[in-house]
Structures are given as structure tokens and as C-alpha cells.
Amino acid sequence: MKYTEDHEWLRVDGDVVVVGITEHASTQLGDVVFVELPEPETQVATGDEICVIESVKAASDIVAPVDGEIVEVNDALVDNPGLVNEDPMGEAWFFKMKVEDMSQLDALMDEDAYNDMID
Amino acid sequence: MVPFAGYEMPVQYPAGVMKEHLHTRDAAGLFDVSHMGQVILRAKSGRVEDAALALETLVPVSLLALSEGRQRYALFTNEDGGILDDLMVANRGDHLFLVVNAACKDSDIEHLRAHLSETCDIQQITDRALVALQGPKAEAALASLVPGVAAMKFMDVASFDWDGSTLWVSRSGYTGEDGYEISLPSVDAARFCERLVALDAVEPIGLGARDALRLEAGLCLYGSDIDTTTSPVEGALEWAIQKARRRGGEREGGFPGADRILKELEHGASRRRVGLLPEGRAPMRAGTEIFAGDQKVGHVTSGAFGPTLQAPVSMGYVDSAYSTTGTVLEGEVRGKRLPLRVADMPFRQSNYKR
Known part of the structure; x- marks a missing residue:
């Protein structure tokens, strides 16, 4: 598992990378009430704002953590945004990316580094 | 916190x-x-009716008709017919008890002192x-x-x-x-x-x-949904202005901004606060611009996800021509125009014990 400063997690699953938001982020957001996902087959670059997530408190963006192509999105979140609070690190993944250059992940934080950051 | x-x-x-x-x-x-601010207004004469009549010079509300042991919603208006604050007024037998908004309490008390000091004692309860x-x-x-x-x-x-x-x-x-x-x-x-x-x-x-x-519940928040730039009629608060204070009433006018407010009570205002139901799941929050075709016709003043309705709810101002219940307009969220419908408020039945 890798982590970004924007509180996203990345899990490598075969030749795709699964992306979601961390437990810490979901707690900070509070109850999530709206999720907007990108279109599959979209090419994205690191830092592109590709998802919108709204909680009872505020709206925020989720950015592409690395360069790549969106290959699948989790439509279950659109119908049930509360899943982001219930299981942020598992069921509530946001999208899957095909990443040409997997070495991009090397620059991201591991779990210990992420935990140090949020402490 | x-x-x-x-x-x-x-x-x-x-x-x-x-x-x-x-x-x-x-x-x-x-x-x-x-x-919130708590204020006691007591007439120097000792008669609660005199306190009611004095306060009536600052609000378009009938307070003389407010019986002992009853409370009523009121609005402080300004000379332009805008709203300085909204408040509750209770008749507690020998005095009136006012509850005002936190952000306005200092200016409200100053306003009361400036206008009513000759006839009333104004006591802030701290x-x-x-x-x-x-x-x-x-x-x-x-x-x-x-x-x-x-x-x-x-x-x-x-x-x-x-x-x-x-x-x-x-x-x-x-x-x-x-x-x-x-x-x-x-x-x-x-x-x-x-x-x-x-x-x-x-x-x-x-x-x-x-x-x-x-x-x-369709209740407005002072500073968001009503303020000095909105009149009671624009704010859809006519229900708070009793007949006695309207044109032809026993105590017609006699409050700040009466010219405009009495006129608007008879002829309506050019814009109106309405309930707004976004049709998708995306909340339309304060500041969201509202369009009818290419024309901007209003904006959202409060918006959130409504947990009871399990849907987003908003309120805001639209040009009166578009204020009829059921009118479908569009709100612009993150550059996208999404449908929203003018709806009656409250959005759900209130459960008051009448």
C-alpha cells in the first residue's frame, strides 16, 4: 500500500492500481453524501482533479495520484456515498488506473511515513 | 469546535x-x-402594552395582540425595508422577552437603546x-x-x-x-x-x-437567507406581518421601511426566497448561481444534503417570474448546469404541537 499527501491510498492489483481515500481522510470529512467519479478510459496526469467528494461539512476534490488511464470506477459510491465512511480502505475504492510507469509509486509514502504525516 | x-x-x-x-x-x-442574545424590554410605565407599542415602532409585527404567555416571530427592519435581524418576542406578563441572533445582539441592543430608551428599560441578560x-x-x-x-x-x-x-x-x-x-x-x-x-x-x-x-424545515438563517439587502416580502416572510400593521390595519405602518414593505405586501417584490430541490445528488450550496436558459435568475443562499429527505435541499432567491412551485431551473455546480426545481417549504411536514 502507498499513500499520498492528499490522503489517498494506492494498492497494486496485477497490472492496475486501485485508488481510494484513507480512513483518516474519511473521518476528517465526516459523513460523505455525494461522490462524482471520472469517466473510464480517461487519460489523467498527476494532480488532475478527477473526483468530487462532498460531505455534510464541505466539498473536496480527489486528484490523480500518478499519470495513467482510468480503467474502472466504483459506481457503488455514487448510489451509496456513505460507503466511504463505512469501509474507506476496502469496499469504497474510487477508481482503478492502468499505469505505464509503475516507478511513479516509488516516490509515494509507505504506511509508516503516512502515519507520521498525520500524527 | x-x-x-x-x-x-x-x-x-x-x-x-x-x-x-x-x-x-x-x-x-x-x-x-x-x-444567542436574551433581552428584557420593560416599559417605564410598568405596562407590557407600552413595551409592545414601543417595540412595534421597530418591527412590522403586531405585538399589542400578543397575549401573556405567548411568543411570536419578529423582524427588525431598516429604513430601506431590509432586515436587521430576526428574533422571537415573548409576552411574560409585565415585560417582553426577546431572543436575538448572536452575531447581531450588540447592534440590536444598540438599536433598541437608540430608539426606545425614553419609554423602556432595555436589559441584556448575560x-x-x-x-x-x-x-x-x-x-x-x-x-x-x-x-x-x-x-x-x-x-x-x-x-x-x-x-x-x-x-x-x-x-x-x-x-x-x-x-x-x-x-x-x-x-x-x-x-x-x-x-x-x-x-x-x-x-x-x-x-x-x-x-x-x-x-x-424551511427556516431561514439570518446572515445567509435574509439580511439588510432583503426585504420581508422578498424573504417570503409575509406571514410574520399581521393585518393590524398592513395597509388599512389598526396600526398600519409605523415601522422602519414601511413605505417599501407595505407596497410589496400589496404588489409583491421582484424576487422571492423559495425552496429549491436539486434533482440529482449533488448538493447546491450557498453561492450557486441559478439559470433559466442562458439568463441568470437567482442564487442559492443555503444548501446542504438533507439527511431526512436523503436528498440535497437548498433555498435561495429567484426572480419572481420563476418562483412558482414546480418551476424547473438550473444550478451551476463546478461549471456544470444541473436541474433544480422550485419547491414548497417546509421540505417535510413540521411536527409542532398546536
Whole structure:
């Protein structure tokens, strides 16, 4: 598992990378009430704002953590945004990316580094 | 905790905004609203009627008709017909008791002193807390401490003794639920609240839930939905202006901005505050611009996800031509135009005990 400063997690699953938001982020957001996902087959670059997530408190963006192509999105979140609070690190993944250059992940934080950051 | 009108206020308790909201609708929620201003207005003559007549010079509301033991919603207006604040006025027998918004309380008291000092004593109450207990189980919960409150009706006010303390209770609130607002000596407030939250039905509720509760109930928030730039008629608050103060009434006009407000009561205003239901799931928050085709026709002043409705809810101003219930308009969210429909308020039936 890798982590970004924007509180996203990345899990490598075969030749795709699964992306979601961390437990810490979901707690900070509070109850999530709206999720907007990108279109599959979209090419994205690191830092592109590709998802919108709204909680009872505020709206925020989720950015592409690395360069790549969106290959699948989790439509279950659109119908049930509360899943982001219930299981942020598992069921509530946001999208899957095909990443040409997997070495991009090397620059991201591991779990210990992420935990140090949020402490 | 967040800063709010000079107070540190809880946005949410550990349960979170959504659970707190639903708990208030299902059982009873306890809100600390001690930041609000409490003011006693007493006529120098000693007659409450004189205090009512004096205050009528500042609000377009009939207060002479307000009976002892009753409360009424009112608005301080300015010379332009805008709204300086909204407030509750209670007739407590020999004086009027006012509850005003926290952010406006200093200017409200200054306003009262500037205009009513000759005829009235204006006393700001700073040693009393204010809490609200709201929800279908509020009556049973409060009556377990103070049995007399069960007999009160919506907008009744009365005093009760509780454990050596005097409670000033009104059957009212800001959630669309039955419930009470209770003023009591600050020194007794923690003890009183602890007794209430010890009951199974009662949970503490933060500012976050309070906002969506009042929004679902169609109640406006001063500073967001009404302010000095909106008139009572634009704000869809005509119901607060009784016949006695309207054209042809016994005490017609005689309040700041009467020319404009009386005219608008007869002919309507060019824009109107309406309920707005976004058709998708995306909340349309304050500032969202509203369009009819290419034409901008209004904006959202409050918007959130409504946990009871399980859908986004908003209110805002639109040109009167587009204010009819059912009119479909578009709100611009993150550059995209999404449909929203003009809707009646409250968005859900309020549960007042009439």
C-alpha cells in the first residue's frame, strides 16, 4: 500500500492500481453524501482533479495520484456515498488506473511515513 | 469546535452530523444556543402594552395582540425595508422577552437603546444560558424533569422551577420538530444538560446538524437567507406581518421601511426566497448561481444534503417570474448546469404541537 499527501491510498492489483481515500481522510470529512467519479478510459496526469467528494461539512476534490488511464470506477459510491465512511480502505475504492510507469509509486509514502504525516 | 459569532461552538459531537440529525428527528436532540442574545424590554410605565407599542415602532409585527404567555416571530427592519435581524418576542406578563441572533445582539441592543430608551428599560441578560431540546421525544424528556411543560402548546412561554433554579421555557425551536427552548441561570446549565443527556432519548447535537434541520424545515438563517439587502416580502416572510400593521390595519405602518414593505405586501417584490430541490445528488450550496436558459435568475443562499429527505435541499432567491412551485431551473455546480426545481417549504411536514 502507498499513500499520498492528499490522503489517498494506492494498492497494486496485477497490472492496475486501485485508488481510494484513507480512513483518516474519511473521518476528517465526516459523513460523505455525494461522490462524482471520472469517466473510464480517461487519460489523467498527476494532480488532475478527477473526483468530487462532498460531505455534510464541505466539498473536496480527489486528484490523480500518478499519470495513467482510468480503467474502472466504483459506481457503488455514487448510489451509496456513505460507503466511504463505512469501509474507506476496502469496499469504497474510487477508481482503478492502468499505469505505464509503475516507478511513479516509488516516490509515494509507505504506511509508516503516512502515519507520521498525520500524527 | 469552530469559532462562531465570537463563541467556540461544536460543529458535531462524536456521533457525527448525519446521526445527530436523524436522532433529533427520531428522538430528542439537545442544542446549546447560549450564544444567542436574551433581552428584557420593560416599559417605564410598568405596562407590557407600552413595551409592545414601543417595540412595534421597530418591527412590522403586531405585538399589542400578543397575549401573556405567548411568543411570536419578529423582524427588525431598516429604513430601506431590509432586515436587521430576526428574533422571537415573548409576552411574560409585565415585560417582553426577546431572543436575538448572536452575531447581531450588540447592534440590536444598540438599536433598541437608540430608539426606545425614553419609554423602556432595555436589559441584556448575560447570566442565563439558552438550550433547545427538540424532537418527538422532547416533551417526555423535559416533562420527566419539569412535568408542567407537557401542557404547553407551540409558541407558549412559561416559567418553571427546577431543582432550585427558574427556567423560562418556550415551546418552540429551529428544527421543524416539536420541542422547547429553555433559558436558565448559567450556573445551573451544565447540571441541567447533564440530567437531560443522561436520558436514553436525548443526545447532544452540534451546529452542523442544526443547519440541515432548519433547512429541511424551511427556516431561514439570518446572515445567509435574509439580511439588510432583503426585504420581508422578498424573504417570503409575509406571514410574520399581521393585518393590524398592513395597509388599512389598526396600526398600519409605523415601522422602519414601511413605505417599501407595505407596497410589496400589496404588489409583491421582484424576487422571492423559495425552496429549491436539486434533482440529482449533488448538493447546491450557498453561492450557486441559478439559470433559466442562458439568463441568470437567482442564487442559492443555503444548501446542504438533507439527511431526512436523503436528498440535497437548498433555498435561495429567484426572480419572481420563476418562483412558482414546480418551476424547473438550473444550478451551476463546478461549471456544470444541473436541474433544480422550485419547491414548497417546509421540505417535510413540521411536527409542532398546536
